[in-house]
């Protein structure tokens with residue numbers, strides 16, 4: 001496969017470190033980072049603000065047709081990618097734990113996945129992409145050159161999110177974060193459409209006892225061959 005078409009996928013459950021690791025891998029390889037979760041979060045915010053009844057598929061379809069999502073690069077390795085929703089910068093609004101739960105709910109709606117997967121694949125045609133999410137290696141880019149599945153114990157992932165929120169000076173309740181992590185895992189793993197699972201040809205990395213740099217090093221050792 002020509003180098004320009006290479007895609008790297010990094011999937012895994014909530015709070016495992018996908019975004020952090022993907023940004024570092026993208027920076028190290030000069031690839032573009034694609035945060036597919038940000039798209040689901042943006043759709044969740046749009047639906048919440050428009051009071052969309054998620055069980056009303058015709059209303060969901062109608063509102064989906066109105067959505068314009070634009071991702072723009074993070075200002076630095078430690079910040080999240082920016083997102084404009086219908087022209088409005090919602091980069092911070094989509095990053096709350098509550099919005100993560102809304103995103104997890106809307107991501108179970110087939111037509112939402114259909115629309116966002118199409119957009120994600122359009123990004124992929126450019127090649128040299130590090131895509132992270134739940135289904136990037138199983139559904140979005142099944143022919144990706146390198147696939148990784150990051151995992152860690154739920155308590156460790158909730159602890160990581162707790163430390164992340166505290167470092168941002170935000171209020172955080174560990175027990176609530178653990179509950180939300182487990183709920184999101186159940187939603188993402190058990191939904192009928194594009195459930196969270198390791199692609200058969202993905203490299204599994206249990207990050208429970210690894211730090212960020214150790215995970216990035218393992219990935220780059222494979223990608224750089």
Ligand SMILES: Nc1ncnc2c1ncn2[C@@H]1O[C@H](COP(=O)(O)OP(=O)(O)OP(=O)(O)O)[C@@H](O)[C@H]1O
Pocket residue numbers: 012013014015016017018019020021037100160161163164207210211212215
């Ligand atoms: N291997 C690791 N060891 C310790 N901390 C980690 C590790 N990987 C990531 N972290 C930290 O865990 C926190 C959550 O990471 P990140 O936001 O990248 O997770 P995520 O998988 O993208 O989560 P979500 O799917 O909920 O968006 C961050 O503060 C990050 O620095």
Ligand SMILES: Nc1ccn([C@H]2C[C@H](O)[C@@H](COP(=O)(O)O)O2)c(=O)n1
Pocket residue numbers: 014015036037038040041100103104107108132133134135136184188
């Ligand atoms: N490829 C993806 C990415 C994300 N989702 C859903 C499931 C997550 O709980 C939610 C938020 O994602 P995050 O920003 O936490 O990675 O969006 C999905 O179904 N498929």
